[in-house]
Amino acid sequence: MGSRSWQGLERGTGLGRGDGAAWSAHGHVRPCPAGDLTGVEATIDVASWHASDREAATTFFRTSTRDLHEAGHRAGATQITLASIIGIAVPFRPSVQPQRFHWYLGVVGDDIWGRLADQFADDAYASVKGYVRTYVMHQQLLEHLPPPPAPVLDVGGGAGHQSFPLAQAGYDVTLLDPSSAMLDKARQRLQRLPAEVQRRVTLLPADGENADDAVNGQRFAAVLCHGVLGYQEQPGPLVNQLCRCAAAGGVVSIMTGNAKTTAVRPALERRWADALAAFDARTGIGVLGVPSRADTVEELSELIRSRGVEPLCWYGVWLFVDWLEFSGAELDPSDAQQVAATAAVELEASRRDPYRQLSRVFHLVGRRGSS
Numbered sequence: 520m521g522s523r524s525w526q527g528l529e530r531g532t533g534l535g536r537g538d539g540a541a542w543s544a545h546g547h548v549r550p551c552p553a554g555d556l557t558g559v560e561a562t563i564d565v566a567s568w569h570a571s572d573r574e575a576a577t578t579f580f581r582t583s584t585r586d587l588h589e590a591g592h593r594a595g596a597t598q599i600t601l602a603s604i605i606g607i608a609v610p611f612r613p614s615v616q617p618q619r620f621h622w623y624l625g626v627v628g629d630d631i632w633g634r635l636a637d638q639f640a641d642d643a644y645a646s647v648k649g650y651v652r653t654y655v656m657h658q659q660l661l662e663h664l665p666p667p668p669a670p671v672l673d674v675g676g677g678a679g680h681q682s683f684p685l686a687q688a689g690y691d692v693t694l695l696d697p698s699s700a701m702l703d704k705a706r707q708r709l710q711r712l713p714a715e716v717q718r719r720v721t722l723l724p725a726d727g728e729n730a731d732d733a734v735n736g737q738r739f740a741a742v743l744c745h746g747v748l749g750y751q752e753q754p755g756p757l758v759n760q761l762c763r764c765a766a767a768g769g770v771v772s773i774m775t776g777n778a779k780t781t782a783v784r785p786a787l788e789r790r791w792a793d794a795l796a797a798f799d800a801r802t803g804i805g806v807l808g809v810p811s812r813a814d815t816v817e818e819l820s821e822l823i824r825s826r827g828v829e830p831l832c833w834y835g836v837w838l839f840v841d842w843l844e845f846s847g848a849e850l851d852p853s854d855a856q857q858v859a860a861t862a863a864v865e866l867e868a869s870r871r872d873p874y875r876q877l878s879r880v881f882h883l884v885g886r887r888g889s890s
């Protein structure tokens with residue numbers, strides 16, 4: 520479809536420009552440069568919707584975004600622009616000064632992570648689910664890593680949520696990521712850590728598919744790739760590089776979507792038709808609103824084995840916090856005692872059947888042969 524874009528525009532609110540103090544489905548406000556909406560070749564007007572209920576508005580926005588991405592993806596769009604305006608419809612209530620409204624404009628193109636950086640690195644990790652993910656995977660990794668110091672490569676490492684704790688534990692971390700926005704986030708987060716930890720971290724702009732060249736053939740005691748594979752059309756090329764960058768006896772650690780649990784999320788969100796269709800689906804729109812793909816433990820195990828890395832163990836990541844979130848419960852990330860208790864339960868569940876089998880993501884750990 521060449522350069523064709525699809526634009527989804529929520530219309531009819533008749534608003535002026537926001538003051539930056541509003542809420543949004545994504546939890547933050549972005550500037551709305553009008554120029555970004557020009558030059559669009561095809562438009563899908565998803566819908567207009569008027570009501571004052573915040574929950575319903577958020578659900579509406581998420582559903583519209585998902586529908587838009589699915590339609591655009593099916594049509595082979597190379598760029599998808601979506602916009603929403605949420606606020607008070609001034610023409611209908613002229614006496615009310617709009618104080619709480621929001622503009623959102625997102626363009627999904629080459630560096631989708633440039634636009635998702637805040638949502639992923641700040642919002643998602645600030646939640647109980649974010650804390651559980653880091654904690655559980657850190658514990659799982661420590662079961663297999665050699666003691667520090669040892670070199671660790673984090674491919675698609677994003678803002679460093681998984682590998683900075685390893686640097687704090689004494690490992691020498693190379694964080695490789697193609698997104699300059701994510702690397703900026705990593706840099707900002709790194710600056711808040713002690714100087715000796717900062718010295719143990721190298722940030723490297725590169726695609727995972729070119730990891731071996733980007734690290735000049737260095738070999739690592741551990742190669743991590745968490746939450747990246749699901750955004751690749753095929754797992755092979757990236758897995759190839761992960762296995763190649765691991766030293767003899769080194770660990771390869773991959774976290775990705777579980778193709779056997781794809782019905783969980785739509786079912787918990789009470790989208791029953793979607794849930795029924797999802798049982799046999801491998802692809803869909805993930806929680807970040809972009810297309811993603813899932814794998815099975817068995818297939819990925821075979822893939823790393825064929826590249827000289829023997830699967831050692833696999834785990835679930837979250838279960839209960841994930842299910843609670845999708846069914847609408849709110850967990851308080853500031854309640855440290857509750858969060859620690861939750862993380863302990865999740866860690867136990869991540870290691871045991873049948874719990875780990877039901878996790879929407881899995882963590883596979885393998886070890887490269889010694890030759």
Ligand SMILES: C[S@@+](CC[C@H](N)C(=O)[O-])C[C@H]1O[C@@H](n2cnc3c(N)ncnc32)[C@H](O)[C@@H]1O
Pocket residue numbers: 632639674675676677678679680681695696697698701725726727728744745746747750
């Ligand atoms: C969901 S985030 C995960 C970040 C980090 N691994 C974590 O667990 O917090 C996905 C990351 O993959 C990166 N990414 C996307 N395509 C990639 C590719 N081809 N090679 C390496 N990283 C990639 C993105 O820039 C983004 O930082």
